Amino acid sequence: MVALIEACKRGRLEPLTVEIGPGALALVGPNGAGKSTMLGLIAGRLAPSCGRVTLDGFPARSPRASALRAYVPQQIAWPPHLRAAEVLGAARRMRGASEAALEAAVRRMGLEPVLPKPVGLLSGGMRQRLALAAGLLGEPPVWLLDEPASALDPGGFARLRGWVDEHRANGGTVIVSAHRPEEVEALADEALLLAHGRLRARGPVDSFYRYRLEDGRDLSEVLPGARVLREPVDTLREVLYEEESTSSD
Numbered sequence: 684m685v686a687l688i689e690a691c692k693r694g695r696l697e698p699l700t701v702e703i704g705p706g707a708l709a710l711v712g713p714n715g716a717g718k719s720t721m722l723g724l725i726a727g728r729l730a731p732s733c734g735r736v737t738l739d740g741f742p743a744r745s746p747r748a749s750a751l752r753a754y755v756p757q758q759i760a761w762p763p764h765l766r767a768a769e770v771l772g773a774a775r776r777m778r779g780a781s782e783a784a785l786e787a788a789v790r791r792m793g794l795e796p797v798l799p800k801p802v803g804l805l806s807g808g809m810r811q812r813l814a815l816a817a818g819l820l821g822e823p824p825v826w827l828l829d830e831p832a833s834a835l836d837p838g839g840f841a842r843l844r845g846w847v848d849e850h851r852a853n854g855g856t857v858i859v860s861a862h863r864p865e866e867v868e869a870l871a872d873e874a875l876l877l878a879h880g881r882l883r884a885r886g887p888v889d890s891f892y893r894y895r896l897e898d899g900r901d902l903s904e905v906l907p908g909a910r911v912l913r914e915p916v917d918t919l920r921e922v923l924y925e926e927e928s929t930s931s932d
């Protein structure tokens with residue numbers, strides 16, 4: 684399975700070429716960097732302004748590509764009176780998945796106690812678990828997760844991590860946007876850094892800090908928020924924390 688992005692989105696993402704194979708790739712970068720835009724392009728929710736986006740050669744907006752991927756956006760507005768079980772049932776029918784796949788997804792995310800509840804009465808974390816279970820049930824090869832961990836408690840995060848680990852061990856692809864270094868380190872093997880709509884760097888999570896841009900400059904030279912970094916850039920953790928602390932100035 685290969686996702687290929689040779690595309691741009693006007694005003695949001697400059698032209699870039701990215702090939703993504705099996706494994707887990709984290710999209711990182713400051714607010715407004717273009718992470719959700721990139722996920723939206725791969726998810727077929729956004730049309731590129733130039734170029735093309737394909738999954739295994741199929742255009743991202745084609746039905747063939749949609750059968751290959753699951754997309755869990757940052758927020759989903761379900762009608763509040765729908766029960767969690769009804770949301771999952773609708774997702775199962777839409778995906779053409781089995782009852783067993785639905786039950787497995789419910790167990791994965793620990794949703795048994797909230798199945799009879801209207802989604803409008805669920806906590807933010809439980810809604811996020813529901814979004815993950817509904818989005819990932821049936822487990823297509825490519826998972827697109829937009830900040831999946833932000834509302835999860837440690838128990839929910841451990842469940843997500845376990846599911847992601849198993850998917851990547853089975854040869855699946857996970858593309859996940861995340862801000863917190865501990866989430867990036869837990870969920871991904873590789874990180875891709877976007878800033879201001881441009882691809883800045885890509886490298887293994889555990890050696891990202893030693894990554895140099897193709898033009899020879901250090902990461903800290905092109906990320907405005909990273910200017911204050913100690914030299915050399917020591918860890919991905921440091922890059923993101925410094926970016927956070929300078930953006931609140």
Ligand SMILES: Nc1ncnc2c1ncn2[C@@H]1O[C@H](COP(=O)(O)OP(=O)(O)OP(=O)(O)O)[C@@H](O)[C@H]1O
Nearest residue numbers: 694695696712713714715716717718719720721860
């Ligand atoms: N519907 C839209 N129409 C036009 N521009 C948009 C739209 N949604 C987002 N943008 C802009 O596109 C750029 C990239 O936004 P995007 O949501 O992809 O960033 P992000 O990296 O996911 O940010 P965050 O970390 O805040 O979620 C930003 O400048 C944003 O203001």
